[in-house]
Amino acid sequence: MTPASPPEALQAPLVVEFPFTRSLGPVQSAFLTGLRTRTVLGVRTTDGRVLVPPVEYDPVTADELTDLVEVAPTGTVTTWAWNPAPRRGQPLSTPFAWVLVRLDGADTALLHALDAPGPDAVRTGARVRIRWAAERVGAITDIACFESYDGAEGGPAVPHRVTFTDPVRGIVAPARLDYTYAPGRAQSRYLRALADRVTYGERCPSCRKVYVPPRGACPTCGVATDEQVEVGPRGTVTTFCIVNIKARNLDIEVPYVYAHIALDGADLALHGRIGGIPYDQVRMGLRVEPVWSEHGRYPDHYRPTGEPDADYDTYKELL
Amino acid sequence: MREVAIVAFGQSDHRRDTAETSEVEMVMPVLHQVLDAVGLRAGEIGFTCSGSSDYLAGRAFSFTMALDGVGAWPPISESHVEMDGAWALYEAWTRLLTGEAETALVYAYGKSSPGDLREVLTRQLDPYYVAPLWPDSVSLAALQAQALLDAEVDAEGTGADERTLAGVAARSRTAAEDNPHAQLTGSPPPEALLAEPYLVRPLRRHDCPPIGDGAAAVVLAAGDTARRLCRRPAWIRGMDHRTEAHSLGVRNLTRSPSTRLAAERAGVFEAPPDLAELHAPFTSQEVILRRELRLAEAVRVNPSGGALAANPMMAAGLIRLGEAAAAVHRGACDRALAHATSGPCLQQNLVAVLEGDVR
């Protein structure tokens, strides 16, 4: 599907995944709690329409809605689409129809899946009913899907007066998206050189400043940087902090020093950890050099070179 | 109202995958295109505004890196919308109307190639009732298309059949043969298209936009500045945008009242346009928009090929404004309508009227 990109451009998978914790307002709470007990609730608007699924605010008037009603688990398809290749996370793993269903007693339609043998078995106006999930937790997926139905039509909406015990207060909504990250030309050049433990900056053709890491553009001139310039390996600590709290997903013993380091020949500082010296002896102006680990893409840390400290005036513009 | 015009438009070549360039590497040449066209440097621009999406990029604050391509030094007056660039243009337009700026640079970009776009767009939906079902964007458009196919064909133009939709696809991609930036060009005749299998019935592949990466930029200028920067400025005679309810189940999917209202407010109905650039990613949506905009048969619709030829997310709406303006610039049109959309099944719509001075 995807044409191969030129060999010089790097790519790697990027997974963005989190189980979002969503608290619910009272109307949503009632609806999802109702689904858990195979009850479908709607909400009545001030002008008498019944909205299913029930929303918190009237899409026409913006009024806050609270008047809950119960509707039937049966309804009519108002439109549909045949999904021949279900995707991750969708309600059914076999081909199905997406449908908008107006439940009996409701004036609006609910989006869900319809289990059907094929597209020719689906039509607008078809009668359907909810097929409940075997295990229900108080989520929209408590409706497993809809299925064909030839029984009696449900009646009008009736007031919902039951107070649920142990109502659903929130849902956990896991979401995973898979990306392929491509850092582009300039960063790919930089990263490839870094694999040989050589640090390349790129010089702006206009202001002549050397950027490291290069990001493709001189950010002050808005033009491409393309002249590679080797910088470092030594540099100067311009400023730093002492980290006493473990950072997320990092296995570094605290305390340690996180520093801004201006590599020799670069016109701005990059970041790194300082080692090989007690944390409370690190100072602005300290001269350092990289220490590589066997497999690291970046230097594991920087250590003092033993040179005299750089004079403040030599790096204050790089702070 | 102060006179404001689009005086330059540029865009990248839209491609399925641009992994060889970063976002800034894709955007920067387009910025240079439009700035060179008016002979200005970024620092001479009064206001800059951009549109993009973190969710497309898969990274938070992704727009901050694209700003590197502008050259924001000395610091510039600048803003960003997490919307299609058409709305960035709207923000910039209002900024020029206040008199605070004489010129504005607007840009937008989107790379759909890093992610699975159909899946990414599910994250736009009601996070409680709909997003957990992961209904993809093509399926939602198919629900809308089926509603249109089910509707009676009436005097106002509601309703359509699959042959009509195939006709939209064939006309758009044939027109795109003249657009060097388009991603998808050329088309078999409608009858041949109808022989193809469905993608998500009732939509076939030809009814859907290509997925791809791209960027676009325009320069706006006010009054005499516009006249100085452009031989024939595309004057913004009116611009408005409106929103609809979010849930598909509460909307009449065959109609787009927000488009109608925005068009009224933008002055579309005061005189017929001779060209329209509609942001209709799906063929069925062009049918719906044409009706709401009351476009006569004589109006040239999407001579660029429209979103069916190239649909870089976040930029495709801005491109409609740019293409319409470019037609005015080159004298191919005197009064153009431009439209942009955002959200599932045309939830948000923007309409602008652009005119050239009488020749």
Place this chain on the structure above:
Amino acid sequence: MTREPVAVVGIGQTKHTAARRDVSIAGLVREAAVRALDDAELGWADIDAVVIGKAPDFFEGVMMPELYLADALGAVGKPMLRVHTAGSVGGSTALVAAGLVAARVHRTVLTLAFEKQSESNAMWGLSLPIPFQQPLLAGAGGFFAPHVRAYMRRTGAPSGIGALVAYKDRRNALRNPYAHLHEHDLTLDQVRSSPMLWDPIRYSETCPSSDGACAMVLTDRAGADRAPYPPAWMHGGAMRSEPTLFAGKDFVSPRAGRDCAADVYRQAGIADPRREIDAVEMYVPFSWYEPMWLENLGFAEEGEGWKLTESGVTGIDGELPVNPSGGVLSTNPIGASGMLRFAEAALQVRGRAGEHQVDGARKALGHAYGGGSQFFSMWVVADTPPTG
């Protein structure tokens, strides 16, 4: 051509807290919006357009959440814009909304900003595992702490200044019923002895992570005439941006901030901000940013900002009260934090700040910033309409 004067006639905010578990995202935003409408004694039908802002969509895991929020915000049938300018977004959102009124495109605009950080985890949202990139080695405060050290080196400020700011803002927050942190028993000694997280930044000198929203109703001169309470009038508004990282960037006193302040003072006709501005709501996520911004915003000469803090000038009863609301150090729903600064400045000149009211405040500055100290937005509001 003249701009329409812009008035703030309604302000609302939620009670900010670590996790609002009783509302949806819509419910949270709506709460602030309804309070702003009530303050203005207006209904949904009186609103011509909605401008909403928030920080990255990943925080709540909803892409362009304004689409889903349209119904809750009465935006159906109306124009709706969504702004995202990183941490400054709350301020720039208000400025975009003000621009619609100033340009006479709309007469009355609802503007809001929010963050519901409890839906995910802010550090997750801020540190997605981007391939090839060197992992951030130090967490949120680690980004700021080296710049604080650079400020101390540059100015010779004594190490205890940050604690003074934190203590002052947390005390101010006790007067603000909406503030997230209400640390009634906090003492200065406790701040000074709180754990050193990212030396030189201590735990008590950092901002919390909050759920919260803020809303304002902006309107034109005619709208202001009908307002039930005194409006705040906008006398100047400006945004400035500079690149994230560049050769010669001054993280301690970014030029974008200085330029933005100069622009907003010029618009407001302010020659001497220290004397002419009565209250300041500035974006101080870590305590040391108060003295840093005092210099950047022209309230103090370079190197002298810490002296204002040290001498008590920035206290609520001082000559130049800074963050009488308790500021970001006491409340931080990221996307809303900037708008809270703008709104709190407006509350001061309307005389409606309640217990944290600065006596006689007639002119106030609202300030927000974000990204890599690169995006700035500010406004000056006053109790009388701008002249001319």
